[in-house]
Structure formats: structure tokens, C-alpha cells
Amino acid sequence: MDTTTKSGRARVLGMFTAVASALLLIGGGLSIGGAASADTRPVDPTNPATPPTVDGSVLPTTQMDGVAWAQTVVGNTVYVAGKFTAARPSGSPAGSNTTPRSNFLAYDVTTGVLKTTINVPLNAQALAVAASPDGSRVYLAGDFTTAGGATYYRIVAISTATGQIISSFRPAMASQVRAIAATNTALYAGGTFTSVNGIATGYIAKIDASNGSLVTSWKASADYVVDALAVSPDGSRVYAGGRFQKMDGAANYGLAMVDGTSGAVLPFPTNTIVRDAGVNAGITALAATSDRVYGSGYVFGSGGNFEGAFSSDAVTGALVWMEDCHGDTYTVMPIGNVLYAAGHAHMCSNVGGFPETNPRTYHHTLAFSKARTGTLTNDGNRSYANFRGQPSPSPLTWYPDFSTGTYTGQGQAVWSLSGNTNYVVAGGEFPTVNGKAQYGLTRFATDSVSRSTMGPNNNTALTPTASSSTSGQARIAWTSTYDMDNYQLTYALSRDGNTANPVYTTTKGNNFWNTSAMSFTESGLTPGSAHTYTLTVTDPDGNQIARSGNQVVIAGGGTNPPPVASFTVGQNGLTISVDGTASSDPNGTIASYAWNFGDGSTATGSTASHAYAAAGTYTVTLTVTDNQGATNSTSKSVTVTANSGNTIAQDTFQRTVSGGWGSAQTGGAWTGSGSATQYSVSSGTGNIADAAGTTATELLKSVSSTRTDTTVTLTTDIAPSGGGAFVSAIGRQVGSVAYEGRAWISASGAVQVQLLQSGTTIQSAVVSGVTYTPGMQLTLRVQVFGTSPTTIQAKLWPATQAQPTNWQVSATDSTAALQAAGNVGLKAYLSGTASPSPVTVKFANYGVVAVP
Incomplete structure (x- = not known):
């Protein structure tokens, strides 16, 4: 639900793409399962919240020259459907060492090498691929009308034994097929078509696998496009997703379950929570196992409420969990105890993952626990649906770095995922993975197959800084780092190059968005001696990085004259x-x-x-x-002294008041919302005891201005949990609407500065280098000036540091109701999931001056 995807989504769904239907893993054992999850080597791989994942290292894989829309794995063969003209080996640049392949290719999942014996050219793109559970055949579907030079209207079956077309299966689909799912005796198809073999259907059909005839006794019918299909392993249930609102005339908004034999609609209560359908929203992918059905969705504008992936009970259709990472999700792939997903997620803080950044950062593949492990927190962005309290999985540490492609013009990277117990395969239009050229197709393996070579991130903040202020002691400080496929890292600190005998070793878990300060103090050193410290960081796969810091002279050796302070x-x-x-x-x-x-x-x-x-x-x-x-x-x-006539409001809170805030030195009386008992003033701070899920506001209603420059210091008595605490300086309030600058203190300690218009976040930025702890004082400065448009800008920094030179967030707005003089004030909101509650927010040194 972001401006970068609106035109892309319309083109993807309307012109020539498709998101893969449920890609069940079919192979020698013909099953879905195996080891997978949290990171490659979690501390407790038996913990449902931290199952092991494949690693993040890129394995050499066949490349192609277009886009891969869908994949499935049968035995050791990966079958790829898409829009492309040629394949080339890994490492070969575009246009070199090419082998013709028209919209379909196959490669060996264990080596990544092209299967030269499998070649069925298609005259137009293939959008979906599925295999029969017995692994004997693979079906392709899409826009093509010829396969291998013969006429096949948008669906064709290929023998996995011979690599040749099964000519006895030749249904005639009236138009585009976007999704398929197979049993050993039937193929289910969905798309834009409304007839099969000349017989009218409603965007979905069941086709006899033996001869390609339409199974007319199967009565399922949708009222609009079907984009995703999956079938239960026993064939008793078919799951459909897309842009339809009804199935067989009954309300099933974007998501339906039907009987595999009759087509009768079965209850699927998840569709009362996940609501994506119509022209601006839809379900993009489905995948089924014996106990779960997984899906993904998108929304832009009206008609939908969900971006992300969900898990439902395969029989009852009840929601098991959902992850509402903001950003369209295109494909889901369950393997063992892990669900892999792909799209362009840009905020996962609601499920315990990475926050929004400014400028926006996209992560194209994610992994989650199969198990339900918690609940979603409050969504701070009011332009998205708020699923607070819904069950959620655990995000897992698996963040390979894909670059976006240009082939489709959609600015995307990964469109499809598949795999088996040892591998996850990704397909799309990405030019590189982890900075290495690898176009459109790649593989990731479990540690049992190939040990990860992706080590800890080697950044400058990791460099140890040593100091000595106490006789015989050295204090060494650094900032922790992260690893794309391991959460827990081992830190070993050694002195004077003796890395074989570190003076300090510890383990710590971090992800890329929540690194933190670390330190160690070594005692027993000789005063006056000089030492250099080296920090070595190792991940569970044995990958290692090291950084050496400054030389430190140990205090206490002889007389040290004090420095001279002057300013x-x-x-x-x-x-x-x-x-x-x-x-x-x-x-x-x-x-x-x-x-x-x-x-x-x-x-x-x-x-x-x-x-x-x-x-x-x-x-x-x-x-x-x-x-x-x-x-x-x-x-x-x-x-x-204040510049003449410049001060609009000021309050140093040098008084004692209960049941309110009394009056400011300049600006008149404070007017509070809600219960007066939550407000007090003492010891130089104005205090709000904010309960979970409540908003408390103090306004100076005697102030009226269109040009305000507000500065205030803020802190909390305890660390906010759940969705965190939101603390605002109101730069202009007209009636019930306002412009605000806001500090978001998250449960992880990460801090954001945000701009709001009438409660809607219009811009935000992470305050880098800040990990909030209770009592830490932050200074918030907010300017709101002008009309039609109004400029709103803010900056947030630790009160112990110098004010940043530049505004961290800045925007203009012309909302009619706010283009007038308004009041100023302060506000606090505590997440409804925060515990303990209340959290006391404290304000100090409040001042408002007129913008010149």
C-alpha cells in the first residue's frame, strides 16, 4: 500500500504477469517438509519459534534473460515458468554462452545446471507451473497457444520421465490461465477465462488429467478473476484466491475453500479477517500442506485491508496467524516448520521485525515460523488496517539481499519461491543477490548441504574503542553487528594481537535494525603500558571478521597533569x-x-x-x-533573553501541581483531555501517567499562531513494551485536527521521528545511533509555519548531544481545515499492548517561539 506499487500492481495484474499458484514440493518422496527456520543454526532448533532456515549464501544457478513467474521442484529438477528467450550458465554475463529457452526451462536443484534434455518452447509467457503428487507430470499454464510447435491453448502437460509433451491432455482455455493446482487425476485452473473446451465456466475449472475434458460435475464458479489455487494433499479441498468477491454466489471475499469432488463451497472464516478483492486488492498466492493453507495478499486503495502472509487451518479455514509486514507479498512457500515469503516488505515492526525507514528500504524475501508465537502490535501508520491482537508468527533471521530488476518495469526482485527439504529456490527478475551477479534464478541450501559463507557484517561501528581513566584498567567499547542468516554471534576481544587467547568472550543476538552498545573493562594492567585490542566476531557457521582499534595508555603510571578546560x-x-x-x-x-x-x-x-x-x-x-x-x-x-516579541509559550514546570498542569509561564492555562488524575507537575517536569491504549493531550488554548517553533525535552520512567510509546509536540491544532512532530519509542529501543497530519503519519525517519533506555532524555523540535501550504518539519536527538544541523523529516501540506492559526501543546499515546501500564511520560523545558 505504497505509491511505488500502484501502477506496477495494476500492470502486473492486468497486463502480463501472474503470481504463482500454490507450488507444492513434489519429489522422490513426494512430500513437503524437512528441516528449516529461525536462522541456519539457532540456539534451540526444537523451539517452534526458532526453527532452522536455509542459509543466505547464493549457490551458482542457471540464469535467464527475462522474468521467472513460477517454479516447482520434482525430485532434483526445478521447473521454471516465465517470460524469457534464453538461458545461460551462472557467471556468464547477459548475451554470452546462451541456450535458447522460450518461456520454460528446467535445471538441476543440486548443481544449478540447465537440464539440456528438457526443452518445450512456448510461444508466449507461462504464468504458473504445478506437478502431480506422484511426480509423473508437470503442468504449465499462461498465455501461450503453442507448445513444442503444436497447438496447446494455455495449458500443457509434460512427462517428467521423458521431458516430452503428453499429447492426450489438450484442454482449450478461452483466455489467460493464472493459477493451477494438481492431483493425480485432475488439474484445477484459475484465471481470466470464462470457458473451457467451449463450455462456460466462471474463472475456475476442474479438468480431467487423463484426457483434458472439463469435469462438469464440479460446480465451483467465481464472479471475477482467480489468481491463486492450492489443493490439499488428499485432494478433498481446493483453495482459491484472487480478486473475486463471490464463489458460487456466496460471499467469499478474495478467498474461498471448495470441495474437491463437487465444488461446493466450504467455510473459510479467514476471509472475514483477510479482506482483499476487487480492482485494487487480491490474494496473490496459496500453498497447502496436510494441516495448513498459507496465502499472501496485496492492497492499494479501497477494496482490501491486508499486505503480507497468513496461515489458516487446512480443514476449518480458521486463521492460525498473520504477518502484516507492509508491502505487497507475491508468493509463499512452506517447508517444514518455516514459511518463506517474497514481495517488497518495507515495515515488519508489527510482528517484531524491522521498522520503516526514510528513505524506504525494501526486503524481498522473508521467513517466519510455522508456529503461532505471539500477537500483532498496534500499527502506528493509520493508512494501513490495524490488526493489533491477531495471532502472529516469529520472524526468522534470513535476509538475503536482492537487487530490483527492470525487465517488467515494476521495480521488483523476487516473484516466486519453491524448494524441497534441502533447498529453497527463488525466481524473478533480480540482477544480483548479495552483491553478486546472478540473474533471475538462484538457490539457497540448508547447512547440511552447504555451509553458509555469509559472515557477520563488517561495519565501522564494530571497531573497538579503548580508554583508560582508572589505574590499571582499560575500558573497550563497540557496537554490535548482525548477520543475514544468523541471529546469535560470538564476540571475542583479544589484546595485542593474541587472538588465540581472548581476554573476553560473549554471545549476543541482533538483527540489522537493532544493534546495540557493548563494552568490557579489563583490570590488572600495568599503569603506563600501551595496548591495542582486536575484536573478532564469529557466526555459528564459522564465518569470521575482525577489527582492531586504537592504542590506549593505561592510567596510573606516574604523575599525569590535568588538562586545561577552555571554551x-x-x-x-x-x-x-x-x-x-x-x-x-x-x-x-x-x-x-x-x-x-x-x-x-x-x-x-x-x-x-x-x-x-x-x-x-x-x-x-x-x-x-x-x-x-x-x-x-x-x-x-x-x-x-528571548528576541523581542518572539516567545509564544514557555514552561519550565517549576511548580507542584496535581490533577492537571496549571498554567505555563507564557501561554496561559493548560487544558488536558481525559481524566485529570493522570496529569501532574513536579521537580521541573510536566507528567502524564499514560495507560495502555489511551491518548492524553495538554493544550495551551490561549495561544493562536500559524508560525510556531517548538522545543521540548521528553523521557519515560520505564521502557515501553508492545507497540511502544508515541510522544508528540503539537505545532498547530485547529479544532480536532492538528499538525504534530512525534517521537516513537519502540519496545526494541529503536527511535523514530515522525510528522503527523490529523493523526496520519506523513513522513518518518529512524534516529540512527540511538537505543532508548528508561530515563534517557530526548529533545524534540518541531516547526509548523505558513498556510496553503503549511511547512511541517522536525528533528529528534538525545539531549546530551548537539542539535542536528538538518531537519530529519520535512513536508508540506494544504489540508483546508488546518490552514488557519491554531493552539500548541503536548501529547502522549501508549500502545494498547504495552505492559506494565501506565508509563509516565515526562516533559521539560518546553518553549515555543515564532518562526521569523
Whole structure:
């Protein structure tokens, strides 16, 4: 449900693509199953929440020159349906070493090499492929009207024994076939067609596998296009998905279950929760096992509510779980205890995965536990349906990096997934995987087949930084890293190159979106000695990276004269800038700078700036620390005054009030929403005891302005859980609508800054390098100025650091109801899934000035 996919989705569903129908794994054992999940080597592979997955390493695979829409695996052979003209070996650039292949090819799943004995040219694209459960034949379907030079109207059967067409099976489909699913005696087909062999049907049909005749006793009929099909392993149930709203005249919105023999509609209650159908939404894929049916969907605009994958009971149709990662999902593939999915997900925080980023980042393949392990959290983006409280799986650490292709013009990468107990195969239009050229087709294997070669991410934040401020001790700090197919990593810290005997070893789990600070303090070192530390990180597959840091001189060796602290101050209204670069150390270097601005705010770095909430005289103190840990401080008194006529509102909360906030120094009385008992003022903070699922607002209704610049410091007494805490500065409220800048503090500690218009998020950005802990003070600055359009911009940073130079989020808006002067205020919302509750949100140093 994002602007990048609207035209692409319309073209994909309306012009020449299809999302694969249920691709059941057919092979020598003719079954779906096997080891799979959490990462390649989870701590507890028997835990339903962390089953092992295939690894993220790319295996050499046949390439082609177009797009692969669908795949299935029979024994050791992968059958690929799509739109392409030639195949080429792995490693060959486009146009070299090519072998003609028209819209269909096969390759060996164990080697990735093209099967030269299987070649059935099609004169137009193939959109779907399915195999009979006994593995004796493979069916292809799509737009073609000839196969192997003979006439076959959009469906053809191929013998897996000979690689040749089975000529006795020759149904005539009136138009495009988009989905197929097979038993040993029948083929189920769905698409845009409304007749088979000249007999009227309703977008879905059952065809006799022996002779291609329409099974007229099967009465299922849809009112619009069928895009996905799957059949239960025993053949008793057929699952259909697509853009239809009715099946056999009964309401089945985009999703239906019918009897495999009669076609009679069976209950499928999942379709009362997952609602995707019509011209702007639909079910894109289905896959069935003995106990589950899995599906995926998309929506853009009206008519749908779900993007992501779901799991339902194969017999009752009841929802088992859903993952509502934002971004269309095109295919699902269950293997053992893992469900693999592909699409262009860009936010999975509702299910415990990665957050939205700005600019937006897409992840084209995901993996989830088969087991239901939790519930979805509150969706902070109101343009999406909120499935809070619905059952959910666990996201697994499997994030291979696909680049998007250009062949279809849709800006997509992976369109289809299939596999068996040892392999997952991906098909689409991607040019590279993990930075390696591998066009359109690739393979991933379990650790039992091929050990992963994808090691921990080697980024600069991993470099250890050593310091010594206590005699005989060294403190070494770094930021954890991540691995695309392993969650738990081992960190080994060694001194002076002795990597065989590390001084510290630990394990820690992280994903790419939630790295965190780590440190170790080594004692018993000789004062005055110099050391260098190396950090080695190893994943469970043995892949290893290492980084060495700075040399540190251990404190305590002889007399260390203290450094000299010195700084200058510049002032503009209520804002000062400080510069401590004149500080020096007689026998070393300045290692750190710490500022105290005299109003409870602090900062670090050689230079900093600070905006005071109120005029007055403040004592500014600079403390410098040298490279051996010695410190020295100096202070200056600074008097700040607001620019004449510039202050709109200010409140330092230097009073004690219960049952409300009383009145601000400038701006009049605060007016609170809801129960007055949740509001109080004490010790320099305005407090909101916010209960789970509630919104609390304090407004200064005496203020009316179209040009506001708000600064406020905020914190919470405990870490928010569930969907996190949302804390806003209201820059303009007109009646019940408002422009806000908001801090989202997630349960993982990740922090976002957001812009809102009347409760709808219009822009957001992750605040990099910040992991929130209870009591951490964040400063939020929000500007709202102008009319028709109004400019809204915000920045968010730790109060101990200097204010960022640039606005992190900025937008314009012309909503008619907000193009007038409005009130200012503060607001807090706590996720309905947060526990414990309430969480107390504390505000300090609130100030609003007029934008010049």
C-alpha cells in the first residue's frame, strides 16, 4: 500500500504477469517438509519459534534473460515458468554462452545446471507451473497457444520421465490461465477465462488429467478473476484466491475453500479477517500442506485491508496467524516448520521485525515460523488496517539481499519461491543477490548441504574503542553487528594481537535494525603500558571478521597533569553555541568533552548548541578528560533573553501541581483531555501517567499562531513494551485536527521521528545511533509555519548531544481545515499492548517561539 506499487500492481495484474499458484514440493518422496527456520543454526532448533532456515549464501544457478513467474521442484529438477528467450550458465554475463529457452526451462536443484534434455518452447509467457503428487507430470499454464510447435491453448502437460509433451491432455482455455493446482487425476485452473473446451465456466475449472475434458460435475464458479489455487494433499479441498468477491454466489471475499469432488463451497472464516478483492486488492498466492493453507495478499486503495502472509487451518479455514509486514507479498512457500515469503516488505515492526525507514528500504524475501508465537502490535501508520491482537508468527533471521530488476518495469526482485527439504529456490527478475551477479534464478541450501559463507557484517561501528581513566584498567567499547542468516554471534576481544587467547568472550543476538552498545573493562594492567585490542566476531557457521582499534595508555603510571578546560560562548536569543576546541592537555590529548548547561541539559563533543526554554542567567560548565583519564572543568555564567516579541509559550514546570498542569509561564492555562488524575507537575517536569491504549493531550488554548517553533525535552520512567510509546509536540491544532512532530519509542529501543497530519503519519525517519533506555532524555523540535501550504518539519536527538544541523523529516501540506492559526501543546499515546501500564511520560523545558 505504497505509491511505488500502484501502477506496477495494476500492470502486473492486468497486463502480463501472474503470481504463482500454490507450488507444492513434489519429489522422490513426494512430500513437503524437512528441516528449516529461525536462522541456519539457532540456539534451540526444537523451539517452534526458532526453527532452522536455509542459509543466505547464493549457490551458482542457471540464469535467464527475462522474468521467472513460477517454479516447482520434482525430485532434483526445478521447473521454471516465465517470460524469457534464453538461458545461460551462472557467471556468464547477459548475451554470452546462451541456450535458447522460450518461456520454460528446467535445471538441476543440486548443481544449478540447465537440464539440456528438457526443452518445450512456448510461444508466449507461462504464468504458473504445478506437478502431480506422484511426480509423473508437470503442468504449465499462461498465455501461450503453442507448445513444442503444436497447438496447446494455455495449458500443457509434460512427462517428467521423458521431458516430452503428453499429447492426450489438450484442454482449450478461452483466455489467460493464472493459477493451477494438481492431483493425480485432475488439474484445477484459475484465471481470466470464462470457458473451457467451449463450455462456460466462471474463472475456475476442474479438468480431467487423463484426457483434458472439463469435469462438469464440479460446480465451483467465481464472479471475477482467480489468481491463486492450492489443493490439499488428499485432494478433498481446493483453495482459491484472487480478486473475486463471490464463489458460487456466496460471499467469499478474495478467498474461498471448495470441495474437491463437487465444488461446493466450504467455510473459510479467514476471509472475514483477510479482506482483499476487487480492482485494487487480491490474494496473490496459496500453498497447502496436510494441516495448513498459507496465502499472501496485496492492497492499494479501497477494496482490501491486508499486505503480507497468513496461515489458516487446512480443514476449518480458521486463521492460525498473520504477518502484516507492509508491502505487497507475491508468493509463499512452506517447508517444514518455516514459511518463506517474497514481495517488497518495507515495515515488519508489527510482528517484531524491522521498522520503516526514510528513505524506504525494501526486503524481498522473508521467513517466519510455522508456529503461532505471539500477537500483532498496534500499527502506528493509520493508512494501513490495524490488526493489533491477531495471532502472529516469529520472524526468522534470513535476509538475503536482492537487487530490483527492470525487465517488467515494476521495480521488483523476487516473484516466486519453491524448494524441497534441502533447498529453497527463488525466481524473478533480480540482477544480483548479495552483491553478486546472478540473474533471475538462484538457490539457497540448508547447512547440511552447504555451509553458509555469509559472515557477520563488517561495519565501522564494530571497531573497538579503548580508554583508560582508572589505574590499571582499560575500558573497550563497540557496537554490535548482525548477520543475514544468523541471529546469535560470538564476540571475542583479544589484546595485542593474541587472538588465540581472548581476554573476553560473549554471545549476543541482533538483527540489522537493532544493534546495540557493548563494552568490557579489563583490570590488572600495568599503569603506563600501551595496548591495542582486536575484536573478532564469529557466526555459528564459522564465518569470521575482525577489527582492531586504537592504542590506549593505561592510567596510573606516574604523575599525569590535568588538562586545561577552555571554551567560548555565542548567543542568539534563547540559543547559545559553545566551542571547547581551545582546551588542551600538556602531555597528551583531549579525549572527551562534557557540557552542562545549568538547566538540567547536557551535551558532548568539542562544540555544541543549546536552546533554553526561558530567559535567565545560567552557569555553563565544560569538563574535559585527557587520554589518560584526568579531568578538569571550567564554568561561565551566560545570560539569555528571548528576541523581542518572539516567545509564544514557555514552561519550565517549576511548580507542584496535581490533577492537571496549571498554567505555563507564557501561554496561559493548560487544558488536558481525559481524566485529570493522570496529569501532574513536579521537580521541573510536566507528567502524564499514560495507560495502555489511551491518548492524553495538554493544550495551551490561549495561544493562536500559524508560525510556531517548538522545543521540548521528553523521557519515560520505564521502557515501553508492545507497540511502544508515541510522544508528540503539537505545532498547530485547529479544532480536532492538528499538525504534530512525534517521537516513537519502540519496545526494541529503536527511535523514530515522525510528522503527523490529523493523526496520519506523513513522513518518518529512524534516529540512527540511538537505543532508548528508561530515563534517557530526548529533545524534540518541531516547526509548523505558513498556510496553503503549511511547512511541517522536525528533528529528534538525545539531549546530551548537539542539535542536528538538518531537519530529519520535512513536508508540506494544504489540508483546508488546518490552514488557519491554531493552539500548541503536548501529547502522549501508549500502545494498547504495552505492559506494565501506565508509563509516565515526562516533559521539560518546553518553549515555543515564532518562526521569523
